[in-house]
Amino acid sequence: MLSKPLIDPSTTQPAAAGNFTYLALGDSYTIGEAVKQAESFPYQLQNLLKAKNLAVANPKIIAVTGWTTDELQGAIKKEALTNTYSFVTLLIGVNNQYRGYPISTYRKEFAELLQTAIAFAGGDKNKVFVVSIPDWGATPFGQNSGKSPQTIANEIDAFNAANQEITLAAGVSYTNITPASRNAATNPSLIAGDGLHPSGKMYSEWADALLPKVAAVLK
Template identity: 75%
Template sequence: MKVLLSAVLFSFLTSSCTKEENMTTANQLENQKISVSGKAYTYLALGDSYTIGESVKPAESFPYQLQNLLKEQGINVVQPKIIATTGWTTDELQRAINHEKLTQKFDFVTLLIGVNNQYRGYSIATYKKEFSELLQTAISFANGDKTKVFVVSIPDWGVTPFGKNAGKSPQIIAEEIDNFNTINQEVTLAAGVSYTDITPASRHAITDPALIASDGLHPSAKMYSEWANALKPKITAILK
């Protein structure tokens, strides 16, 4: 009987301690959250390899670096929701979004897409149509608020080691990238959406190998950091 009572008492004390520990941990987390921001903001990142951060750690991709930079500003952003895959073109991204059947609305959205349209030689006219549709999709995910959507230009992969051996001159690649960026910039600004031009800075990789990932093609964490820092003040302004 004494053994049974001891076991029951031990179980009660253990349960009480666990509950107290859990409450303490929950309170600590809640206080930590409040110290960062009164609200936990949501973020949707749409794109291709440049959004998922091909050849770098997930934490080094620009969406995650952006999340951390915003937290440093006192803006609590939860883990980004990313819809992106290496190699996707505009039509493939739209199909993936449709397949996802995502109904959630987000506090802000980034969109970077088009390099694979250029790489595969797809038409500018088709890109304009599909990019326009994707931009409207992004706005709808931002609950119809165009001020909370941020488009990023296509970087110039022609300056990378891979680009220099791609069978097309870096100059031609640069011209084609510029043509695609002219379209996405025109569509973006016409819709009243923020546009961040990271293309000129991406061309610094021709003299700064540290801007290129180990695969010789994609951006490194250093370059992604530049993109995140370029976006930070714009997003901070609309969230604070």
Template identity: 55%
Template structure:
């Protein structure tokens, strides 16, 4: 009788041990589910960043995130501070009035300046304000210049919108503004992505222009995303 009781007690103890282990593992599960695995991306700019005249999924930041997902690098949806028509001053004012929702992001992009050029604003002003914006972008990336990328200003002079205008002069001015933002970017050890040559292919390929006849199409943004994604992948 004692032997039977001993065996029964042993099985009971074993059952309790297994049950406790299961309970412990079950209770520990929430610690394994880590929402921090999804990285964060802040996109600063103007109409080219917000994707004027294309679907949200066709914006270059959104397409970049989709490409990275194919490499098992998961991002939350990009956060945008960008509005069509913004100059560098407009973007600075917007950041001051409504700062980003987070203090630090895993990656930040900056593309700004076409409206400075279009409105005939000075290059000296642009240089000063772009420098300030890039410093803020680096700050939003946790003071890590390697987690920031600047995209050059596209050449809108090749689009139907520029019909009747001096396309050569527009190209010359765009190049001048890009020379400024490139030098500032490199001086701060930030990655510079020159998408201007790609934007100029719209001169002979209408599919690269959105329905408004001015902004890039999703197809053109896809090319920018293909250049940006490897930069982000290498930086993380």
């Protein structure tokens, strides 16, 4: 997110053998900026599913730190994926908020990305899982960003209100991790070493929240 260097999504590990496939779409929160790959929420989710005897291949990740909705759209087109996946996660929008992009643009592009995610899930909306945007204002970086944490929180809430409305209207699962992300303001263990991104511990909470939903679809 924000000013961190870009990471080439092609550097993610090749898919390991598994009965199920997983596509993760997003930004720094999906690649797990500032933590080990194994600590990112897609890889923690994969391991939790494996523990339930659901053999999920290593996730295919299309995500780069700093991406907005339009940049994710462009990257998906560039990847030119032709296969479908057993399930798809989508978490995008923090950089739209950070850059001050209008919510009207976000609504349009998020809705398009959601339909793209459904297409990658073989047209099955039950296999798509949207995750809300966490509140970076609760981090040390956010608290020293020059914008009040409450202002950031209000803007994050507005973007999440938009993505939640669109997600639920499409009949897609929505996982709201935002309230818990605000615990970072009083719990430093939830923050990665860069003072901005979630730690593996916070990502484990996201994976735990997604686990029963995804497992129910795969069984």
